[in-house]
Amino acid sequence: MRKLKGPVKETAKQKRERKQEFAKMRQQIHTVVLPTCAFIFMLICFYVYVKTRPTTMQYA
Structure with a gap:
């Protein structure tokens, strides 16, 4: 059997899973990363x- 040149095409199931993972990562950015930053x-x-507020001077 001959090998085809070029990248292997992804199936519809793999494409759907990849899109779900991408959506999950995008939601994590909003729920974890942004509040932490x-x-x-x-x-x-x-x-x-x-550190930059003026200190009160006490005169003795």
């Missing part, structure tokens, strides 16, 4: 705020 950004902002 937002939390890290808030921590950085809080740290910068605390």
